[in-house]
Amino acid sequence: MSETVIARERARAPYAKPSPAQAKSAVARKLSHYVDLREEELDALDSLVQHPRLLAPHTDLIREGDRTDGVFAILAGWACRYKVLPSGERQIMAYFIAGDLCDQRIFILRRMDHCIGTLTASTVAVIPAEAVIDLTDRCPRIARALWWSTLVDEAITREWVVNVGQRDAKERVAHLICEMYVRLCVVGLTDGLSFDLPVSQMELADTTGLSAVHVNRTLQALRASGLITLKNRRLTILDFDRLADKAMFNPDYLHLERIEGHCC
């Protein structure tokens, strides 16, 4: 990837801009939603995140079969975990947004069983395995916060099994929208009921197990029902309660006990 490409990406990549107002890294901010962390603990977390790199959209961070590496921390932008079947179909199994750690302990295994790649231009830092081990050995409270975030990641994956297994097209897409709204809200990336949904309909299809054509029709149906607007990858929820109801969305699996319901 040439420097020019990176520079050009920077110019038109609103998702990759870390807000200047935030003293702490997105990771520290996210984890303090789970466990009440002290100033020095937040600083210790921040010290993990060194040398962030700006990556172009649709760049793989690591691929299935690769030797495991450190932990990727997403500081800005959207990334995803995915797998490609021999038949060529792709399934996206997770979205990662600012503050998310991808596969916190993956280095315990030898090889990756899935790929991680950016969806948009993204700012990503690689945390060395030893740094994670060292920090969790030294700070039980941070270890606890990291466990919490692992457990929530697992709960999200489980909910995605439910989503593709039991919900129909409208419900699936609506559920994904509800989930991403709440997660983005937690890290301060929503504006009222609006947020950037910087993924193509093809990518939504690979996420929900639908065809791109049907995602298109489904989005139109959701628009026609007065539940959302979506234009130029900017999504606005028009009626959160009705949307959540249609999606059978119950935010309990996100385990945001410390947030007093200003998200949903």
Add this chain to the structure above:
Amino acid sequence: MSETVIARERARAPYAKPSPAQAKSAVARKLSHYVDLREEELDALDSLVQHPRLLAPHTDLIREGDRTDGVFAILAGWACRYKVLPSGERQIMAYFIAGDLCDQRIFILRRMDHCIGTLTASTVAVIPAEAVIDLTDRCPRIARALWWSTLVDEAITREWVVNVGQRDAKERVAHLICEMYVRLCVVGLTDGLSFDLPVSQMELADTTGLSAVHVNRTLQALRASGLITLKNRRLTILDFDRLADKAMFNPDYLHLERIEGHCC
């Protein structure tokens, strides 16, 4: 549940019988597939598993919304993790067999976001949260083995997202069969290419996101293709390679590096 029920279950519950030949608990045996554990470490693991209880089929161990408890260890029988939607549909998100720990660190969260229940009569032990914390603090190698098993559980859940998201009915059922075959093989519960699949077609439907009727037809198609036989809940794989091929089954996600390919 009355003592009589338990006693009666014991009499006709082949799945709940721990093999007498095994000195170590199923948990210790399973984890030593991941990490080469010393005798005293295996004993330490065994000491976790106290006071096993025999539970009837279709008994919930814990329900969504309940306060989290210790860790459930399945010593014999089959259990599952599931969720029921407001519309009444059920999605099974994981199968647990002998040696599996259900939600190793769930006690870090306050409330369960899913249910865990038996499928067959099962022998289950509850490991107190403190015992897990204490043991992992004292034995880094056991902590590592437990992390490994957590990572594999996560990988399995991810593969289930792929399964319901991208594979058609035959592929889904075939994949589930391949996975359970390998997992049962690891804990010594297969007999050649045969094993007990003690779940109803309704439960297979809730697992694969299909209707029970369609699971029935799908099983018949697999039988007609000469891939399996299934009678009285006893499954035999007639041609593992063809079945795995049809299912696009790649066992890498099970991370059984220490097993030299005598499973598949």
Add this chain to the structure above:
DNA sequence: CGTAATCTTGAGTCCAATCAACCAATGTGG
């Protein structure tokens, strides 16, 4: 031995996939 699950089969329907254009926006190279 009777009742209840579970499994099986058939018929009809529907949701979502596929195939095939077409449009709009964007970017590229001559």
Add this chain to the structure above:
DNA sequence: CCACATTGGTTGATTGGACTCAAGATTACG
């Protein structure tokens, strides 16, 4: 600067895989 390729979104027509409903056969169980 414009022809042209590419990508993403949209629409229509058709097909097909899986669902639903309903009833009968089998098995398990009290």
